[in-house]
Structure formats: C-alpha cells, structure tokens
Amino acid sequence: MKAVRRWLLLAAALHGLAPVADAAAQTPTAPERVLRVAPHADLKTLDPVFASIxxxxxxxxxIYETLFAWDSKLQPHPQMVDSFSTAPDGLSWSFTLRPGLKFHDGQPVTSRDVIASLKRWMARDTVGGKVAEYADGMEAVDERSFIIRLRKPMSMLPFALGSAVGQIPVIMRESDASTDPMRPVTEVIGSGPFRFNRAEWRSGARIVYDRNPDYVPRPEPADGLAGGRVVKVDRVEWIIMPDAATAAAALQTGEIDIWxxxxxxxVPVVARSRDVKVERYSNLSNQAMLxxxxLYPPFNDPRAxxxxxxATDQGDFLxxxxxxxxWWKRCHxxxxCGSPNGTEAxxxxxxxxxLETARRLLAESGYKGERIVLNSSYDIAPIGRMAEVAAEALKKVGFNVDLQFSxxxxxTTRQQNRGPVADGGWNxxxxxASGATMQSPITNIGTNMACGGKSWAGWPCDEEAEHLRGAVVDAPDEAARKLATDALHKRLAEVQPYRVLGQYDQPYARRTNVSGMLAAPVMLxxxxxKK
Structure with a gap:
C-alpha cells in the first residue's frame, strides 16, 4: 500500500496537483532568499557534543564552529584559530583565536570558552577521548590564546580538533560547556554563520535557521568544511517530510529546493525532471551496520x-x-573500502x-532463546528496511527477535539507555554512518572499544583493540600506520564491535536554480x- 500511495502522489505532482506539505503551507511570510530543505530526519537533540547522530x-x-575544519579531502585547516605553533618536542601546542569572534548573544569567544568546550568534548566523543589520553592539561594565556600540553606527541591533533564526525568539538559558551557532559545542553548559542530560530521551531514540522548578520567568514575559498563560510541566503528552513512521495512531489513542484x-x-523518477539534478556530495561511500x-547477554559474549x-549476507541488506x-557494494x-585505511584483514x-557456524557460536555463547529487542524506524526508510532483513536473518539461526518500530x-534517544531490556533498553x-566518520581508526565511533563506558552506544570494551588503536595513532609514518591498522582490523574482526553491512552512496536531489553545494561529511x- 505504501508503494501504491507513493506513485499516486507522484502522479498528482506531475499533473500539477501535488500535495502541499503542512509545514510548508504554514510557513509565514519569510525573507526574500529562503532555502527550503527536506532533511532525512526530524531534529530532536540540539546538542552536537551529546549526540553523534x-x-x-x-x-x-x-550554528557552531570548531577550531579547525576539514576540507573536501579531510585535511585540517584553521577555522576559529588564527595562528598556532608546536613546541620542538611536540609536547605543547599554542593557539590564538581569530579576532572578532562572538557568540550569537554578542559575547566574545574567549579561551575559557574553548577550554570548557574541549573538556566536554573529550568526555563524550571517540576522537575527543583519544585526545584526552594524550592531553596533560590546557591553560588560557589570555582572552584569545591558549595552550594544550601533551603527555606524548600527537601529530594528528589539528585533525582531531577539526573533527566533523561523531560528537563534534564545537565551541560553546563556557556556561553551557561547563554543564554535566552526560546531559544535553538545551541552549543553542553558537558563533557560526546561522542562528537557530527557536521561536519558529515546530518539532515534527519545521526547523528554521536565520543568517547571522554579525558573522565574519574566513577569507579563503570554501572547500568542504574549511575556508570561508559565506552565507548567500537569508534563511534556511528544514521541512520535515517523512513520506518519500510527498518529498519527491514537493521537489518537483518547487515547494522545496533540496531533498x-x-x-x-x-531517484529515477525525480531525475527525469528537467528542473531537478541528482548528485553525490560525498567523496567516500557511507557504511551500514548492525x-x-x-553490556548484556547475549552480545556481551563475542561468540554471539x-x-x-x-548469519547475515551484506547483499540482502544493501x-x-x-x-x-x-548505489552499493559489499565491503567488510x-x-x-576505497579509503586510505580500507583493509579487510x-x-x-x-x-x-x-548458518551452521552461526548456530554453533550462538549456542556456545549460552543463549537460550531470550527476547532480543531490535529497535528501528521507517523515518529513515533504508534503516527500517534493513532492520526487517536483520530480524528475518537472525530468526533463521535461533535468535528470538522482537522488532520494534518508532x-x-x-x-536515537533510546540508544542512550544503558539499562536492560526490562527497563527500556535494547539489544x-x-x-x-558517513565514510568520513568510519574511514579512520581515530574517528570510527563504532570501533572505539575503550572500557569504562566511554564508547558510543553499545559500549564495547576490549583492551587489546584499544592498545592496537593507540598504536595506529602513535605510528611514525604511513607504512607503520598501515601495518598497525591491519593488526587492529584483525582484532576487530575477532571481537566484532558491530557487524559491517557494507557500503553505499547516498545521492541528494536539488532544483536546478540551486548551486554551490560543497563536498563534505554532511550536507552544508x-x-x-538560490536564483
């Protein structure tokens, strides 16, 4: 029935009878240059240091910025930083912020804001956690200058401080960043090129961002996340359209500018429109995972x-x-695969x-048919469909799967629940995840197996894997780093922090009067x- 409804809606669109999305229909009189976008999901969590989604x-x-930023080739460049230097022994780094940086409430951005923000990020993120292992302290020199001291050299520090994956190291006001890192910040005051319009935020319908008139971009040309963040529209509206046919019709009729x-x-339907272009905006394929x-049986045992x-075939999922x-390929x-670290060792x-081996390993793990909660959503259709494939595949080898949709x-909120299934937890x-996130041992959130509950939802713990991941970061050259990455990958294959389901390319679609999209880990x- 869903498929039939989609085609009916599209037929209506092609005959000028497209359904008008409620959110778009209710949009009040707006500035002249408004970019309307149908994003892949609704916005629930406002804190990018708390959530990695x-x-x-x-x-x-x-709305926020970082000290450094990755270009389209994932190389770091100064963003909020004006200048920096490293001591000859590599054990201290000095940074000076660009002049004139200020938050949306008018307060200047200071070294105190930076230090509080980095501490919070280090407590939350995979990359931040690795930096924390090397850091020996941070101190403000003056309002714009600060120092990061290290226990041992870390040449990848600028790369880490510009991370655009996982929980990103955005710079918040000290008052926000100093709050409990285990609770999301609810204030949304950054220093970036857009301001969050809370008054017009309608959960499930519309998220609005206004151009920050006080923002001064860097002078360099834009390249990925790096360079000048020049805003050329007055306002960006995210219009929530969970139904794909509605979004497709809205794109063809011009109700939205970008899907x-x-x-x-x-994709083949919208691509046939002369007013629509379908393109890729990432240089690396994305990864799907289970x-x-x-924390709990049966998956606290590596055999399970x-x-x-x-038990699973990547091709079925993809x-x-x-x-x-x-649009997809098998890759373990x-x-x-295709990245500098793409080993399958x-x-x-x-x-x-x-399946016979899967059943044997499951029995050896001690599993006796207990209910396994697999939670998912059709808000992001591919994820919902792959969850159905997972449920059927796992039932064939003896898992008692309870597939729950919401x-x-x-x-994503439930993912943070560390309790057992009986208390609202999950299995x-x-x-x-983007290829940019998963392509490096330092950024791959799923392969962080640091013990103590500091890793991403799922909370794996394996000291040997973490030792090997540290060896990758410590490697003195590319040859040594490749050997270390292969050794790490072999260990990950044994302990399975997650099941790799393969990789895919995600296109986006835009009206032909929209231009200037940048290659980056996420859409910018x-x-x-917009002409």
Missing amino acids: VITRMHGLM EQPSQDL RPNH RLALAY AAGFGDEQ SYFV GTEAYAKPN DWGTV LFVTT FWNIE
Missing part, C-alpha cells in the same frame, strides 16, 4: 556477536536498503554466510545560492 551534527554545524536523502526507489549492545556476522546495485572493512571467514528521534539497532548550507 547525523541530523544533530548537521544542526550543530549550522537531502531521496529514497532510492524514487550494532549490538555489549560473531554469530551476527555468520539491496533492501538502497535498491539498484549501482570497518574503515571503508581478518574478515575472510565470514565473507559469505554460514520514530527516529525515539530510537540491537541498524544504522548508517553556506556557499549555496
């Missing part, structure tokens, strides 16, 4: 996690989630499913022009 990261990059993640089955909760690998094989690398045994905001979820909204 993509929609919150997109939101965070609208961030068009449904793969509707993430288990390592290995059973996931032997075909269900992303349709035509031109945690660090993304250690995964040869389960390149193809082996909205994506509820799913499994399917999700996706500066540099875009």
Whole structure:
C-alpha cells in the first residue's frame, strides 16, 4: 500500500496537483532568499557534543564552529584559530583565536570558552577521548590564546580538533560547556554563520535557521568544511517530510529546493525532471551496520556477536536498503573500502554466510532463546528496511527477535539507555554512518572499544583493540600506520564491535536554480545560492 500511495502522489505532482506539505503551507511570510530543505530526519537533540547522530551534527554545524575544519579531502585547516605553533618536542601546542569572534548573544569567544568546550568534548566523543589520553592539561594565556600540553606527541591533533564526525568539538559558551557532559545542553548559542530560530521551531514540522548578520567568514575559498563560510541566503528552513512521495512531489513542484536523502526507489523518477539534478556530495561511500549492545547477554559474549556476522549476507541488506546495485557494494572493512585505511584483514571467514557456524557460536555463547529487542524506524526508510532483513536473518539461526518500530528521534534517544531490556533498553539497532566518520581508526565511533563506558552506544570494551588503536595513532609514518591498522582490523574482526553491512552512496536531489553545494561529511548550507 505504501508503494501504491507513493506513485499516486507522484502522479498528482506531475499533473500539477501535488500535495502541499503542512509545514510548508504554514510557513509565514519569510525573507526574500529562503532555502527550503527536506532533511532525512526530524531534529530532536540540539546538542552536537551529546549526540553523534547525523541530523544533530548537521544542526550543530549550522550554528557552531570548531577550531579547525576539514576540507573536501579531510585535511585540517584553521577555522576559529588564527595562528598556532608546536613546541620542538611536540609536547605543547599554542593557539590564538581569530579576532572578532562572538557568540550569537554578542559575547566574545574567549579561551575559557574553548577550554570548557574541549573538556566536554573529550568526555563524550571517540576522537575527543583519544585526545584526552594524550592531553596533560590546557591553560588560557589570555582572552584569545591558549595552550594544550601533551603527555606524548600527537601529530594528528589539528585533525582531531577539526573533527566533523561523531560528537563534534564545537565551541560553546563556557556556561553551557561547563554543564554535566552526560546531559544535553538545551541552549543553542553558537558563533557560526546561522542562528537557530527557536521561536519558529515546530518539532515534527519545521526547523528554521536565520543568517547571522554579525558573522565574519574566513577569507579563503570554501572547500568542504574549511575556508570561508559565506552565507548567500537569508534563511534556511528544514521541512520535515517523512513520506518519500510527498518529498519527491514537493521537489518537483518547487515547494522545496533540496531533498537531502531521496529514497532510492524514487531517484529515477525525480531525475527525469528537467528542473531537478541528482548528485553525490560525498567523496567516500557511507557504511551500514548492525550494532549490538555489549553490556548484556547475549552480545556481551563475542561468540554471539560473531554469530551476527555468520548469519547475515551484506547483499540482502544493501539491496533492501538502497535498491539498484549501482548505489552499493559489499565491503567488510570497518574503515571503508576505497579509503586510505580500507583493509579487510581478518574478515575472510565470514565473507559469505554460514548458518551452521552461526548456530554453533550462538549456542556456545549460552543463549537460550531470550527476547532480543531490535529497535528501528521507517523515518529513515533504508534503516527500517534493513532492520526487517536483520530480524528475518537472525530468526533463521535461533535468535528470538522482537522488532520494534518508532520514530527516529525515539530510537536515537533510546540508544542512550544503558539499562536492560526490562527497563527500556535494547539489544540491537541498524544504522548508517558517513565514510568520513568510519574511514579512520581515530574517528570510527563504532570501533572505539575503550572500557569504562566511554564508547558510543553499545559500549564495547576490549583492551587489546584499544592498545592496537593507540598504536595506529602513535605510528611514525604511513607504512607503520598501515601495518598497525591491519593488526587492529584483525582484532576487530575477532571481537566484532558491530557487524559491517557494507557500503553505499547516498545521492541528494536539488532544483536546478540551486548551486554551490560543497563536498563534505554532511550536507552544508553556506556557499549555496538560490536564483
């Protein structure tokens, strides 16, 4: 029935009878240059240091900035930083902020804000946690200058401080950043090129960002997240359209200008319109994954996690989630095939499913048919479809799967619940992550297996894997780093922090009167022009 409804809606659009989305219809008189976007999900969590989900990261990059920023090739460049230097022994780094930086409430950005923000980030993020292992302290020199001292050299520090993946190291006001890092910040006051319009925020309908008239961009040309963040529209509105056919019709009739993640089955339809372009905005393929909760049985036992690998066929997931094989490929690398770190070392045994081995490992783990909660959402259609594939595959080898659907905001909120299933917890979820996130051992949130509950939802713990990940960061050159990455990958293949489901390319669709999209880990909204 969903498919029938989609095609009926599209037929209506092509005959000039497209349904008008409620949120767009209710939009009040707006500034002249308004960019309307259908994002892939609704915005529930406003704090990009608390949550690693993509929609919150997109939101965070609208209103906050970071000290450094990655270009389109994932190389770091100064962003909020004006100048920096490193001591000869590599054990201290000195930084000076750009002059004139100020928050949306008019307060100047100071070294105190930076230090409080970095401390909060280090307590939350995979990359930040690795920096914390090396850091020996931070101190403000004056209002614009500060020093980071290290226990041992870390040449990747600028790369880390510019991270655009996981929980990003945005600079908040000291008063916000000093709050409990285990609770999300609810104030949304950054220093970036857009201001969050809380008064016009309608959960489930519309999120509004206004151009920050006080923002002074860097002078360099825009390149990925780096360079000048020049805003060329007055306002950006995210119009929430969970129904793909509604979004497709709205794009064709001009109610929206950009569809961030068009449904793969509707890409050929919208691509036929002379007023629409379908393109890629990332240089690396994205990764799909099945993430288990390592805190409770059965997935606290690596044999049960290995059973996931032997029970599943990547092709089944990718075909269900992303349709035509031109958009996806099998890949067993945690660090993304096609990236500099894209090894598949250690995964040869389960390149193809082996249900008998899966059943044996599951029995050896002590599993006796207890209910396994797999929570998911159709708000992001590929994730919902892949969750269905997961449920069916796991039932075949003996898992008692309880597949539960809700909205994506509820799913991501539930992911933070560390309690057992009886207390609202979970056992499994399917999700996706950008290639930029997963391509490096320092940024891959899923392969952070730091003990003590400091890792991403699922909370794996493996001291050997963490030792090997540290060896990658410490490697003195590229050759040594490759050897260290292979050794790490073999260990990850044994302990399975998550089941890699393969990789895919996510297109976006835009009206032809929109230009200036930048290649980046997530969609960006500066540099875009609308004619």
